[in-house]
Amino acid sequence: MAESKTISRQIGDGDRYGFTNLRKEGIELAQNLSGSEWTDYNYHDPGVTILEQFCFALTDLIYRANFDVADYLCDEEGKLNTPDLGLHEPQAVFFCRPVSELDYKKALIDSSNDLSDVQFLTEDSFGKSNLGLHSISIRRSQVVSGLTLSDNDLIEQTYKQFHSMRNLCEDVQKISVLHEVECLLELDVTLSSGFQPESLLAEVYLEASEELAMEVSYKSYSADLEHGISLDDVMSGPYTKKGILTDHEITNMGIARDKSLLESTILAIAQKITGIDYITSLRLRASETHASSEVRLRLMEPRDEKDISAIIVRSGGRRIQISFEEFREQFQKFKLIKESQIYDLNEDIYLSKTLNGRNRNLSDYQSIQNQFPATYGINQMGIPENYPEERRAQALQLKSYLLLFEQIMANYLANLDSIRELFSLDTNSDSTYFSTVLDPEEISNLQRIYPENAAELLGSILEKVDNFLDRKTRLLDYMLALYGENYEQEKHRSFNYYHTPEELEKDIILNKVRLLNRIEYLSGHRSAAGNMLSSQFRKAHQIKDSKKSECVNSVSGLQYRVSLFLGFKELEIKPLTKTMFDHKLCLIPHDSFVDRQVGLDFSEYVINNSQIHRAKGLFQEDADDSDDRYYECTRRMYGQIEPMSNSLISTALLQCGVDSSNYLYDKETRKLNLKIKNYDGKHLDTAEYMELLSSVDAKEASKFIRFLRRFFIHLSNKMEGMHVVEHLLLRPGSLSKARLGMDNFFSNRVSVIFPSWTARCSDLDFRNWAEGLVRENCPAHITPEIYWLDFNGMCEFEVLYSKWSDLLEVKKPSYEPNELDEASLALVQFLISRRMALNFSETEALAGEIENDIKIRCNNYLLKLYERKQELTYSKRRNADSEEDYLQEIDEFKREISELKIYFVEHSQLLPDDFKLRDEDWDFYIPSVSFILPKIRTFQLKTQGKAHFHVFKSIVESELLKRANSNISIHLHWLIPSDLESFKSIYSHWKSLSDNSIMSNSALDTAAKNLRNRLRLLNESRHITSNILSWEPVQVDMRNL
DSSP states (O other): OOOOOOOOOOOOTTSTTSHHHHHHHHHHHHHHHHTTSOOOOSTTOHHHHHHHHHHHHHHHHHHHTTSOHHHHHOOTTSBOOTGGGTOOOHHHHSOOOOOSHHHHHHHHHHHOTTEEEEEEOOTTHHHHOSSOEEEEEEEEOSOOOSSOOOHHHHHHHHHHHHHHHOBTTOEEEEEEEOOEEEEEEEEEEEEOTTSOHHHHHHHHHHHHHHHHHOOOOOBOHHHHHHTTOOHHHHTOSSOOTTOBOOHHHHHHHTOOOOHHHHHHHHHHHHHTSTTEEEEEEEEEEESSOOOOTTOEEEEOOOOSGGGGTTEEEEETTEEEOOOHHHHHHHHHHHHHHHHHTSOOGGGOTTTTOOOBOOOOOTTOOOOGGGGSOGGGSOSTTOOOTTSOHHHHHHHHHHHHHHHHHHHHHHHHHHHHHTHHHHHOOOTTOOOSOOOOOOOTTTSTTHHHHSOTTHHHHHHHHHHHHOOHHHHHHHHHHHHHHHTTOOOOHHHHHHTOOSOOHHHHHHHHHHHHHHHHHTHHHHHHTTTBOOOGGGOOSTTGGGSOOOTTGGGSTTSOHHHHHHHHHHTOSOOSOOOSSHHHHHTTOEEEOHHHHHHTOTTOOHHHHHHHSHHHHHHHHHHGGGOOGGGHHHHHHHHHHHTTSGGGTTSEEEHHHHHHTTOGGGEEEETTTTEEEEEEEEETTEEEEEEEEEEEESSOOHHHHHHHHHHHHHHHHHHHHHHOOOEEEEGGGGSOSSGGGOTTHIIIIITTEEEEEEEOOSTTTTOHHHHHHHHHHHHHHSOTTOEEEEEEEOHHHHHHHHHHHHHHHHHHHTOOSSOOSOHHHHHHHHHHHHHHHHSOSBSOSOHHHHHHHHHHHHHHHHHHHHHHHHHHHHHHHHSOOSSOOHHHHHGGGHHHHHHHHHTOOOEEEEGGGGOOTTOOOOGGGHHHHTTEEEEEEEOOGGGGOOBTTBOGGGHHHHHHHHHHHTTBOTTOEEEEEEEOHHHHHHHHHHHHHHHHHHHOTTSOHHHHHHHHHHHHHHHHHHHHTHHHHTOTTOOOOSHHHHHTO
16 A cells, blocks of 8 residues: 655744744633633634734734844945944954054054054063153165155154054154165076076065065955954954054064075075076175164165176076066066055955845834634725624724734834834934834724824823833943943932933933944043144134044043043043133132122233233133124123122132022012032031122023023033143153152153032032042053142143143154253143142141151050060079160150151242252152151160160151152151251241241242252261261251252
């Protein structure tokens, strides 16, 4: 009997979300919910039919939810606008800035067609150098298209390229071009018969030329990916735009090879060329003698027959004459072939591949009603005309029942089709849930059961559950997490001075969008230094606002990250005081404002404050005329405010004026007042009130409140920002001027400058957060020093910084000390005069605390000495004990410690305003502190192998050192009574003058000069002042000062 052949039925139960499993799960749910009310689940049951139609529709929804991600994010043409989606190409996020010596070599070679090799000659090598200064040797490329640069032009080009890619606290001290000696090839070669001699000779010459030139060769990114290398391994290090440069090749390029080794290598390569029988001799004849290993050979391209006269070619036992013209033609031909084989990044399969999707038209919903059997009367055919009204009503009831589910499924597809809008960084959208209106052409008789204002109703329903601000900010958190970033929005909510709650949430979203738009520079360039050669400090307003323009690396990565995370609106390098001058306003401390409010005049105040006067004259010259009308309108408004009528604004008015709750209108007196409770970091027990307007009605007062609040917020946002100053760039042209200063001030240190006068920046908790962000985002090997300057201090700083940055912008790689050094010294003087060398702001409080701690530790130590003395007293010994005699002086030692008095001086406090640092001044001021202590008489006592009292010295020094910052030079001087009395006299005189604000500058300068000279003499007499056993005076030398 023949076997029957059948096709097995595909049940389809392997897919959890397939039709079979969905139907099965639906029936189980219906059975559990209906109990005994519904017992017929066969195919003919209408309920089962409806369930099956829904299951079929769900399979379609599931199918549409499983497309490739690109299909959901593409536009109607299938293209992906990745920047609008917060997505970036792999080469934009995987690569990083140059970090190691190898990275710098790759980046510099790749950035120029004129370089073939770069060597760092920094003493102690790149990795071991703690100064960040590098000397670079560059080698000219032999493959140069166009004009050949001179040595100076090549050096300047490399200098600019290095500054465009350098990291914080790194700089170039010197760049030199490697000296190359041209050479010719001497060759005696025998060829096989049947080969063109000129062609073989040209091939040999080309191979020799390439071996000597050692030009880099680039590899394809795609080739490595195709060989299974991971994306992060391929895209590690700096992005070389011409292709991959391997570590092995770059490392080998720096190895100098002996001439004989080069000849052997070229000989081995030439022997492998088809057509060469053997080579009798091969030599490189240099055009000049050289002995240095730093000199490299370069094969000169033959220009005439004389240049190949030393080449002997034989074949078949006889010498062959070489046609120079034919040789040159073949040589050029081989060169062109080689150049055509160079890797072209534009042809890279992976990097040049555009991201595209397929537009699926996901929102196209097809009603399930059209899939029902015609007997239900709900498809496009509807109910026949001869059916009774009751039957028509039943059909409409079923359509209405199904409509709820259909609307949900249609909305699901609308949300699926709006994923691109959901993930978009476009801030114009105001919803994260989406709906669609059902199509009457798809569903028959829809107008009878569907409201006319369906779109409005659906929108109002979704609005109740669509918390746009919360959902959008959580979605942006996810996008930031893709790049390993986190935005501390709770901190922004804690320091909300400028926004209503809703405005704040919108501002948080805008800040996150800014982060995503700039993620390439934000993450990949966090160690970047600002390119001071392209800094436009005074002309920042001329830079147009765009994503790319703000990423111009004149802003350091540290400043960029911290500014974005703090929510600063101003990201570019610009004067923070300029906004005040643009509005023809001047900021004045509130206490001074109150004391001098009567008769206080803007012009008089500015002229009397030299720093503000200089800043106003410097920055107002660069005002943008396009905003003149705006400035005029604001001046007309604030001119009516009584405390601002003289164009002066107090810090309390600026800080309290951003909060609408501080404005109080008195209907009886018709006055508008401002409540002042907190300002400049102070908290008043009793609030003060500043009268803003008098004789004003409520409507007019409300208008002024809105204007003033917006105006003060605008001023605050414009003036909040930061400056980062790399100390290394402030070094003098001659490093010998700063011996200790290189380690203690210039090397691996930055100064971060913040304004202190806005509402946020006057909050001490906000300052702590900002300082924490600076330290968190600053490279680990760099010490940040943070300053919070008032308006006067910022004016002084920005005037000095502007002059310095302008001079630095035109600095050449090799320059003689000039006015740049003077500008640097002025900025250095400003920084060290405002930096706290010690971790205390009050010197007297510090001295008292140190003395107290020393006495406590010494008293504890004295108890041990008393125990030792008692032990020796009661021990049974026949001979007198020298240690016991020594310890008889404990009481005297205790008395001297109880009378201990410590003096200390921060050297930067001794700088007069018009002081010019000389070479010998650098190590004295940058940065140093001197401690003056009395020598203890009991130190002079000696005993055999015992020096109990000398432990006191280590106790004192440890207490002093633990309170000083790590970058401070500590000078400890122990003085005998006569020297101490002389020092106290000079110190007390200087201290009394410096504490007296009404004293003349000349008297204070004289006192400071005397104290400087005394400290210098003590430094020169360290052999005396550091030896606690010596009782030699330095007073004799002091009298000669």
